[in-house]
Amino acid sequence: MKFFNKKVLSLFLSIGVSFGLGNGVNTVAFAATTGVATVDQAAPIGAITKVMVTFLKDSTTEKGFTWYTSRKSIASDLQVVEQTSTNPLPNFTKAINIVGSCAIPSNKTDAPTPTGTTTSKLEYLHKAEATGLKANTTYFYRVGDASLGLWSAGTFQTASTSGAFSYIDIADPQAKEYDEGLLAASTFKKALDTVPDSKFIQISGDLVDKGNVEYEWDWLFNNIGRKFLNTTIAPIAGNHDEYKGSFTDHFDLTPAAGSDISTGVYYSYNYSNAHFVMLNCNETAENGLSTGNNNLTPAQIAWLKKDITDAKAAGSKWVIVNMHKGPYSTSNHATDIDLAGSGGARKTLAPIFAKLGVDLVLQGHDHIYARSKPIKADSTAVTETLKTESFQGHNVNYVQNPGAPVYLIPGTAGPKVYYKNKSIVSDPNANGYDPKFYGLFDKADENHAAIYGAATGDLSRPERSNIQNFESITVDANKLSVISYEIDQNRNSKAPYIIDMFGIEK
Incomplete structure (x- = not known):
């Protein structure tokens, strides 16, 4: 699939942690070319689905994110903020902002949609990567489209270097x-x-x-x-x-x-x-x-x-x-x-x-x-x-x-x-x-x-x-x-x- 808007907005917080996407450490991997993603103004905003958080090469400092949206959304926004004793709840006003990539999925299911499901004919695929994380640390994250106020949030933990x-x-x-x-x-x-x-x-x-x-x-x-x-x-x-x-x-x-x-x-x-x-x-x-x-x-x-x-x-x-x-x-x-x-x-x-x-x-x-x-x-x-x-x-x-x-x-x-x-x-x-x-x-x-x-x-x-x-x-x-x-x-x-x-x- 072909992607647009593949860039990084890397910021630094006072805690000294940096994040990036496509910074030479990892390259977002996709398999096919199916065309350029463009906004479908007639599409509903819908919900974020199929959010996947994965390891990248260095499990102590990196995470990969994948998610799907309707074709109303072509922005691929990822926000990450560390969970600390002074920040026990997510406060995304202090988050690192990372811009990922959007694509038309390889799957373009034409079959009738069963109850409770969607088909990728109506979806866009998004990916983003966070790097420069701290080992053995819990982070809040959310993925989505800031311009639409469309988010799905969770937590992840980076790997430790030792211990059971x-x-x-x-x-x-x-x-x-x-x-x-x-x-x-x-x-x-x-x-x-x-x-x-x-x-x-x-x-x-x-x-x-x-x-x-x-x-x-x-x-x-x-x-x-x-x-x-x-x-x-x-x-x-x-x-x-x-x-x-x-x-x-x-x-x-x-x-x-x-x-x-x-x-x-x-x-x-x-x-x-x-x-x-x-x-x-x-x-x-x-x-x-x-x-x-x-x-x-x-x-x-x-x-x-x-x-x-x-x-x-x-x-x-x-x-x-x-x-x-x-x-x-x-x-x-x-x-x-x-x-x-x-x-x-x-x-x-x-x-x-x-x-x-x-x-x-x-x-x-x-x-x-x-x-x-x-x-x-x-x-x-x-x-x-x-x-x-x-x-x-x-x-x-x-x-x-x-x-x-x-x-x-x-x-x-x-x-x-x-x-x-x-x-x-x-x-x-x-x-x-x-x-x-x-x-x-x-x-x-x-x-x-x-x-x-x-x-x-x-x-x-x-x-x-x-x-x-x-x-x-x-x-x-x-x-x-x-x-x-x-x-x-x-x-x-x-x-x-x-x-x-x-x-x-x-």
């Missing part, structure tokens, strides 16, 4: 109906309520069912609620989000230099003593289908190796990889050629992760909950030495110095679920479940949604919309702790409950 922190891991909201969008949004709300001290939310792809249908993005992000405006998100694209430009339209991220951002973004950031690597598994797919390789171009793999090597050399204690199509899962996609084939992720990427010293690989795509043992470069599991320790009032088993990554499929935040895969080198003596493969897992249950029977019209899957999941992950100096939650829409008053806990200590 918690965050939320979530995957595959992927709603294809409005009610399913409300269901997925409720998972986000319950996760934020359950982990109130979370610093950010990682989303492992397939945010929507069809990336080019804009009202599906509305279903999810316009219904999460107020708390979503007060957190930061770190997303990756799934195969359902890969429509050219649709993922990049919704998130302001810092892509790896020279990378193709049309189908997603690969990037990394630090938070305290942890380094997060966010991969794009859409690079080599054709029309959403696998080509038989591991879904990453040679350029992305080269970047991955250098990025992790540099991070560890700079002192990162923990390395966590987030990818949509992960090497080790237990459901439908576990036998896909791009994962299980000779050039697939299990045989090509997993050994790289082990050799680079990755600690945890968070995955999506397979819509089931499962957790591997630490898996070595030769595709065998580490013999675990476990130590039980107390964490948040629970007894948690910590694997001691595993020296290999654990692979986690976190279930799904949305409606779609899969059965456990019985076709992995089928062993008749194991009732279809191959013990060699499933022996690599500490947790490999049948999908908990299976008790509700097969989906209407599709006997290959459990009934939709009954079970959702998310994780609380805490990183400390020498411990990584994971609590996995489940929501059953038919019991426990739809409140989250714990289904698994584990940790890594080194």
